[in-house]
Amino acid sequence: MARYLFGRIVSALLVVWLVVTLTFFLMHAIPGGPFSSEKILPPAIMENINQRYHLNDPLANQYLDYLKNIAHFNFGPTFRYEGRTVNDLFREGLPKTIALGLVATVLALVGGTMMGIIAALKQNKAPDYIATFLATIGVSVPSFVLATFLQYFVGFKTHWFPPIGWGEAKNLVLPALALSAYPIAQITRLTRSSMLDVLNQDYIRTAKSKGLPGYIIVLRHALRNALIPVVTFMGPFFAYILTGNFVVEYVFNIPGIGQFFVTSIGNRDYPVIMGTTILFATLLVTFNLLVDIAYTVVDPRIKLTGRKGA
Amino acid sequence: MQQLHHLLEVDNLSTSFFTYAGEVRAVSGVSFYIDEGEALGIVGESGCGKSVTVQSVMRLIPSPPGKIVSGQIRFLGQDLVKLPEKQMTTIRGKSMGMIFQDPMTSLNPVLTIGRQMTEVLQRHEGLGKQEAMDRAEKYLEMVGIPNCKRRLKQYPHEFSGGMRQRVMIAMALLCNPKLLIADEPTTALDVTIQAQILELMKDLKQKINTSIILITHDLGVVAGLCSRIIVMYGGKIVESGTVQDIYKSPQHPYTWGLLKSVPRLDALSRTKLVPIHGTPPDLLKPPVGCGFTARCAHAMKICAEQPPGITEINPGHQVACWLLHPDAPKSTFDEKGRVG
Numbered sequence A: 001m002a003r004y005l006f007g008r009i010v011s012a013l014l015v016v017w018l019v020v021t022l023t024f025f026l027m028h029a030i031p032g033g034p035f036s037s038e039k040i041l042p043p044a045i046m047e048n049i050n051q052r053y054h055l056n057d058p059l060a061n062q063y064l065d066y067l068k069n070i071a072h073f074n075f076g077p078t079f080r081y082e083g084r085t086v087n088d089l090f091r092e093g094l095p096k097t098i099a100l101g102l103v104a105t106v107l108a109l110v111g112g113t114m115m116g117i118i119a120a121l122k123q124n125k126a127p128d129y130i131a132t133f134l135a136t137i138g139v140s141v142p143s144f145v146l147a148t149f150l151q152y153f154v155g156f157k158t159h160w161f162p163p164i165g166w167g168e169a170k171n172l173v174l175p176a177l178a179l180s181a182y183p184i185a186q187i188t189r190l191t192r193s194s195m196l197d198v199l200n201q202d203y204i205r206t207a208k209s210k211g212l213p214g215y216i217i218v219l220r221h222a223l224r225n226a227l228i229p230v231v232t233f234m235g236p237f238f239a240y241i242l243t244g245n246f247v248v249e250y251v252f253n254i255p256g257i258g259q260f261f262v263t264s265i266g267n268r269d270y271p272v273i274m275g276t277t278i279l280f281a282t283l284l285v286t287f288n289l290l291v292d293i294a295y296t297v298v299d300p301r302i303k304l305t306g307r308k309g310a
Numbered sequence B: 001m002q003q004l005h006h007l008l009e010v011d012n013l014s015t016s017f018f019t020y021a022g023e024v025r026a027v028s029g030v031s032f033y034i035d036e037g038e039a040l041g042i043v044g045e046s047g048c049g050k051s052v053t054v055q056s057v058m059r060l061i062p063s064p065p066g067k068i069v070s071g072q073i074r075f076l077g078q079d080l081v082k083l084p085e086k087q088m089t090t091i092r093g094k095s096m097g098m099i100f101q102d103p104m105t106s107l108n109p110v111l112t113i114g115r116q117m118t119e120v121l122q123r124h125e126g127l128g129k130q131e132a133m134d135r136a137e138k139y140l141e142m143v144g145i146p147n148c149k150r151r152l153k154q155y156p157h158e159f160s161g162g163m164r165q166r167v168m169i170a171m172a173l174l175c176n177p178k179l180l181i182a183d184e185p186t187t188a189l190d191v192t193i194q195a196q197i198l199e200l201m202k203d204l205k206q207k208i209n210t211s212i213i214l215i216t217h218d219l220g221v222v223a224g225l226c227s228r229i230i231v232m233y234g235g236k237i238v239e240s241g242t243v244q245d246i247y248k249s250p251q252h253p254y255t256w257g258l259l260k261s262v263p264r265l266d267a268l269s270r271t272k273l274v275p276i277h278g279t280p281p282d283l284l285k286p287p288v289g290c291g292f293t294a295r296c297a298h299a300m301k302i303c304a305e306q307p308p309g310i311t312e313i314n315p316g317h318q319v320a321c322w323l324l325h326p327d328a329p330k331s332t333f334d335e336k337g338r339v340g
Ligand SMILES: Nc1ncnc2c1ncn2[C@@H]1O[C@H](COP(=O)(O)OP(=O)(O)O)[C@@H](O)[C@H]1O
Pocket: B017, B019, B024, B025, B026, B044, B045, B046, B047, B048, B049, B050, B051, B052, B053, B062, B065, B066, B283
């Protein structure tokens, strides 16, 4: 287990390094720079700026400097936010992004599994049809469409929830819904089908033959087995929450990391692009590791050696 | 000897599955009983309705599509057919336990053996965690599992097939049920393990006063354990009697066929196995007359036209076959397996 974890952490660092390197060189390969979009600056000033941010140094030097800095968790200055560093932006934006992501995750996991269980238990009855219908919508409607839709109808039109902004708990409702709709739908579908499969297994019949009441059979015997395929979806799920977050923060004007990321691309704000990319890559790699550990928790047959037990 | 009140008395039980293709009459008009401390064997080819019969008794028929269409199942003074599901859960696992054919899939892969065993005791006897663990340990020991304490913390995949079946047996016996139903408990196991499990069941039968219904499609398996045998064919009982009745003077052509397909235990007289040729009747469209007509070497005109009535050869030995009609030609079965 310890050996396995060590190996995984080393390979995770390797992945993050690859992401850093690729983004760095790709970004510099694209013509234009952070200050080229403005009205033409006098060459002297331009020179000054480039000097200040080391933009004239050889690329290799810039790259090595950058690696050195991020090793010390210093993501450098921002080009576009006067006098603030990328670390400042992180400190400001990350809590909001995490709050939104967390609420969306809980909503997706709880809502998705519950809808899946109910659909399976009421197979081919009204609750099943409703859950399947909602899941189909959730899977097929893109998050930006849903976000805009919720913002307009549930936000501006009915005033049930604030359509924009940040600060109170109710601000979270619409963005979290928009962000979690797709994973709720996927988890519902997965849970439903694996639950139906599990309920036909011999060990469920054994549990019944022991006289256990229905809720124990469902919660203790069926659900844990039914969740094994759902755990498989957790890797893509976290990736979705991270990327979906860009769109949702943008639409609902939430000053989180996602919004910084989107704006920084338009601005060619190299350090912010790099910083957020590294942050997201690190988060994703961490989540994937957690998912693998979660496997061993739900399924005792899996040992953390990457092999399945007999 | 028949007692006044049997432990379990199944009366005219019919269970069907209502599928898209129509009504599958898996069990039709089955009646039998079992007394306290007795072991009863149910034999018959696969698909003849053995599992559906005992699952009806346990009320474990998947519904839909399955349904007990008619009949009574009297157990401990109650008709289980009419019992609400909620009360049924207080009987299952407590007064009757069941073990299944495939020990590899019958235990929950994500729960420890200890958890799966103790939950029965917590449910039916309200035992605390430690007490339940102690009892579970005692029962694992009883079924011959070494290192029980450590084994309780393990998961099913850490056990071999034979060991899992022992766990299933221990688990079914935890609450000292009046009736243990074993549905082909050895079919999925290696021959040597089969013998061990049967030996264990014989041994347990001596020790505890539980009645046992043993299902098998192999007549050779029942003899050592059971005193009475029921032979099923096409969802009906075709012959029933004591082990002596069935082995020494079988009367139904289907029983003759089964006996001929049993491997002789003494290797010297090992004769060639003769499987019964032909296929069982289609239970979607059960034949009007005797279900065995198409495969029976002795079939007469009447066999296809009317179902045979039940003839009692001597007390307790019953046969459903036209050959036993006074006007029928004489056919008998001798011990070497020849039909004359
Ligand atoms: N879920 C089901 N749906 C439809 N038919 C079933 C179902 N379960 C059992 N049957 C039918 O019931 C008959 C008896 O099955 P079963 O009792 O399992 O046989 P066995 O004697 O091998 O235990 C079979 O012919 C099968 O076709």
